[in-house]
Every structure is written in structure tokens, then in C-alpha cells.
Amino acid sequence: MSARRGDHDPGSPSMAIDFTFTDEQQAYRDALRETFKREAGTSEQRETLTAGHTTHHSFELSKTLGAAGLLAPSIGDEFGGGGAGIVEEMILLEELMRRQAPIGAYPVSLIVAGATQKFGTQEQQELVLGNIAAGGVEAIAMSEPEAGSDVAALSTSAEKVDGGWKLNGVKVWISNAHIADRILIVCRDTSSDGAKHEGLCMIWIDPKADGVRVDGIETINGHREVNYVYMDDVFAPDDALLGQAGNGWIQLMSGLNVERLIIGALGLGQAQLALDEGLSYAKERKQFGKPIGTFQVQQHRLVDIATEVELARLLIYKVAADVDRDPTALFPKEASMAKVWATETAERAVNAVFKLHGGYGYATEYPIARQVAHSMVATTFGGTNDIQRNIIAKVMGL
Structure with a gap:
């Protein structure tokens, strides 16, 4: 599980794999565990940080991690990040889920970070990456009421006007839009008349700008996490465009594989949390005298x-x-496999431990009760697992 570089072809079945963390990676994981235990190690602390479980993200905890240099390990140190890699991000994501650390907006911010690192200007990188590394929140809006799994069918329009762009449309299931400093909108240039994969743009908007309305969606999680985003003649200046106009599809696809890996790491952390809780309960709960x-x-x-x-x-x-x-590689098959296996492992693990608890599984005093809804929806986020299987099958030549 090391990020040590080598000359081997990562797709070669004969490559040598080092399954150990480097000393630096081990120290990073230890620092995360110590911080999460200190800052959010008890149910009382987590309840306080989430305002009684009404929110999934604590700015207080996020900024504490940022100040300690523990947030955004894959962001360059010139922007306040750790200057490391994706392995370190997986360590962070696994630990935040396993330790129930309420910084739920960070994974989506990390997706925005990836796109900004690849296609952003120096000024955009300083603004967005610096914000994420310090504990701020960024959001990205892809899905629409008629464009979910078929993202390229989106209809949110971006009309080029003097000094910028005018956006119109509706986005749905947009995580963290209500608490984000910016929302990166995937939209369609009205001047494009090509195929549906052509003419897409990625443009930042201010959630508080004129013409923007963000409405929360009630979910079974019990807290606000996802939203509708309505745009009515919303103006975005020229410097709000990420990358090139019309290149949005390529830019979007370049980051989806890492997005699937991010969701997979969260699934791994949740599965490990369920296992931890199951082992603890199985050792403490007695029936028939043992x-x-x-x-x-x-x-x-x-x-x-x-x-x-x-x-x-x-x-x-x-x-x-x-x-x-x-x-630079996309790893579509491997990233999709990781997302499918980890999220479905989490779903199976949570379900098994829920049943192990018997009637107590319904009681919110036991953490397993709060995991049930999240374990189910994780197989849908970032492209449903059925879509992931389609991708894997295509790469396999089926």
C-alpha cells in the first residue's frame, strides 16, 4: 500500500507491489488518528460538532485539520497542502470515515481540487486550492433532473456575454452547495452545435450571486447534505471559466476515475467502522450466559x-x-472496480452488523443505526455501481 514510485507498468500482472506504508505515510495516519480521537473521539463531541447531527460537516474540525497541515495531502505545499499523493488522500478518507470525523464536505472539495490542479490558472489554484487546504468548502454541480447517469445530456446553458458568461438551468443532488464558497457548474456553451459531448464548460459561480437559489433536499440521513441549484441569468466573469470552453467533457472525464477512488476509500472506512463496532458488540453483548x-x-x-x-x-x-x-493515466476499469467493491462491502458490512445488534440496531445510541442510510446511497454517488459495471465490461471488450 505504498506510493513509492517505480518503473513497472502498473497494468502488468508481474509487477512487484510493496504493501507497506512509508514512514511518512505511517506518521501521517498516526497523526490523523490522534487528532480525530482528541477532537471528535466521543459521541458527545461529534454531536456538538454537528449541531445535534443536523449537519454532516464541521467547519471547526476542518479548519483545525487545515491549521495542523493534515488536510489536503495531495494539494501542493505552495497552496498550503501536504504536497504528497493520492495514497495519502486514501489514508485521510479511510480514517475520517472510520473515526466518524464530521468533515463530510471534504471529499467533494477534493474532487474540485483535482480539476483545478489540472486545468486551473495560477490565480484559480491559489484561490481554490488554498481555500480547501485551509478547511474551506468547494462544490461541483453535474447532475440535472434529466441528466444523471447520462451526464452528457445536461442542458444547463452558458451564454457568452460581454465580460463573462450568463448561466441558466437547474442542477440536482449537489452536495454541499449550501455551505460552499463556490460551485463549479458543468454547463453547455450555447454557441456549440456539435454532439452532446461537445461544447461543455466548467464555470464557477458564487452561491450568493444574483439569480442563484439553493434549496435543500430532505434525505433519510437526517441532515442536509444535497441540494437543488437553480440559476436564472446568473453572471460569471471570464476568469470563472475553468480550462477551455468546449473542453468540459474531457476535463470532467479526467477526474471521474479519482472521484470513484475517493468514494471507494470512504466505503472502505465505513466498512472498517462497521467491523470495529461489530467486534466490540459481539464481545460485550451476552445471551445464554456468554x-x-x-x-x-x-x-x-x-x-x-x-x-x-x-x-x-x-x-x-x-x-x-x-x-x-x-x-496522467485514467485507470477506468480499476477505479470502477475499487468503487464497486468497497461501497458494496460497506453495504454488506453495515447490514450484517446491524443484524448482529438485533433490536438495538434500531436505537440511535448505537452508531450502526446512523450508518445504514449512508451505506446504501454510497453505491449511487459518483455514478451508480451498475454504470461502473458497464464501464468495466467495456474496458474488458464486452
Whole structure:
């Protein structure tokens, strides 16, 4: 699970793989664990940080991590990040989920960071990457009511006007739009008359600008996380365009594989959290005069979960190390596999531990109750797992 660079072809089945963290990576993970334990290690602390579980993101904790230099490890140190790689991001994402650290807006900010690092101007990078590294929030808006899995069918328009762009349209399921400093809108240049994959742009807007309305969507998570974003003649200046006009599809696709890896790492952390809770409960809960973990049926359930979690970890970090070795490669098959396996492992793990708790699984005093909804939706975020399987099949020549 190392990011050590080598000359091997990452797609070669004969390549040598180092399954150890470097000393620096181990120290980074230890620092994260210590900080999460100190700042958000108890249910009381987490309840306070989330205003009674009504929000998924604590700016207080996010800024604490930023000030300590623990946030945004893959962002360059010239922008306040760690100057490391994707392996370190996987460490952060796995740990924040496993430790239930309420900085839920960070993963989406990381997706915006990736696009900005690749296509942003110096000024855009200083503004956006610096904000993320310091604990700020950025959002990206792709999905629309009639363009979900088929992102290229989006209809939000961007008309070139004097000094900038005028945007109109509706976006949906936009994570963190209500708390973001900026929203990166994927839209269609009205001057383009090519195929649906042509003429796309990526343009930042201010959520508080005239003509923007952000409405929250109630979900079974119990807190506000996703939103509608309505745009009515919203003006964005020329310097709000990311990359090149009409190049939006290529820019978008260049980052989707890392997005899937990000979601996979979150799934890994959640699966590990479920396993931790299952082991703890199985050792403490007694029935028929002894801990339920002594019953073979429960032992086998937990062993199966532990095996699947370890497989997810190996896959996530292997693909992350491949990305660090060759940041220009897309790894569509491997990233999709990582997303599918890790999120479905999390779903199976949460479900098994929920059942292990019996009736207590319904009680919110047990953390497993809060995990159920999130484990289900993770298989949908970032492209449904059915779409991921289509991608894998296509790469396999099917």
C-alpha cells in the first residue's frame, strides 16, 4: 500500500507491489488518528460538532485539520497542502470515515481540487486550492433532473456575454452547495452545435450571486447534505471559466476515475467502522450466559466481513499507488472496480452488523443505526455501481 514510485507498468500482472506504508505515510495516519480521537473521539463531541447531527460537516474540525497541515495531502505545499499523493488522500478518507470525523464536505472539495490542479490558472489554484487546504468548502454541480447517469445530456446553458458568461438551468443532488464558497457548474456553451459531448464548460459561480437559489433536499440521513441549484441569468466573469470552453467533457472525464477512488476509500472506512463496532458488540453483548461472539454463526459473519474489508483495502491502495505512479493515466476499469467493491462491502458490512445488534440496531445510541442510510446511497454517488459495471465490461471488450 505504498506510493513509492517505480518503473513497472502498473497494468502488468508481474509487477512487484510493496504493501507497506512509508514512514511518512505511517506518521501521517498516526497523526490523523490522534487528532480525530482528541477532537471528535466521543459521541458527545461529534454531536456538538454537528449541531445535534443536523449537519454532516464541521467547519471547526476542518479548519483545525487545515491549521495542523493534515488536510489536503495531495494539494501542493505552495497552496498550503501536504504536497504528497493520492495514497495519502486514501489514508485521510479511510480514517475520517472510520473515526466518524464530521468533515463530510471534504471529499467533494477534493474532487474540485483535482480539476483545478489540472486545468486551473495560477490565480484559480491559489484561490481554490488554498481555500480547501485551509478547511474551506468547494462544490461541483453535474447532475440535472434529466441528466444523471447520462451526464452528457445536461442542458444547463452558458451564454457568452460581454465580460463573462450568463448561466441558466437547474442542477440536482449537489452536495454541499449550501455551505460552499463556490460551485463549479458543468454547463453547455450555447454557441456549440456539435454532439452532446461537445461544447461543455466548467464555470464557477458564487452561491450568493444574483439569480442563484439553493434549496435543500430532505434525505433519510437526517441532515442536509444535497441540494437543488437553480440559476436564472446568473453572471460569471471570464476568469470563472475553468480550462477551455468546449473542453468540459474531457476535463470532467479526467477526474471521474479519482472521484470513484475517493468514494471507494470512504466505503472502505465505513466498512472498517462497521467491523470495529461489530467486534466490540459481539464481545460485550451476552445471551445464554456468554458473549454472542462465541457463537459460530456470528463468528463466521464477522470473519467474512473482515476478509472483504481487507480485500477492499488492498484494491483501494493498489489503485491509488498506480495513480501516484502515473497521474496522467485514467485507470477506468480499476477505479470502477475499487468503487464497486468497497461501497458494496460497506453495504454488506453495515447490514450484517446491524443484524448482529438485533433490536438495538434500531436505537440511535448505537452508531450502526446512523450508518445504514449512508451505506446504501454510497453505491449511487459518483455514478451508480451498475454504470461502473458497464464501464468495466467495456474496458474488458464486452
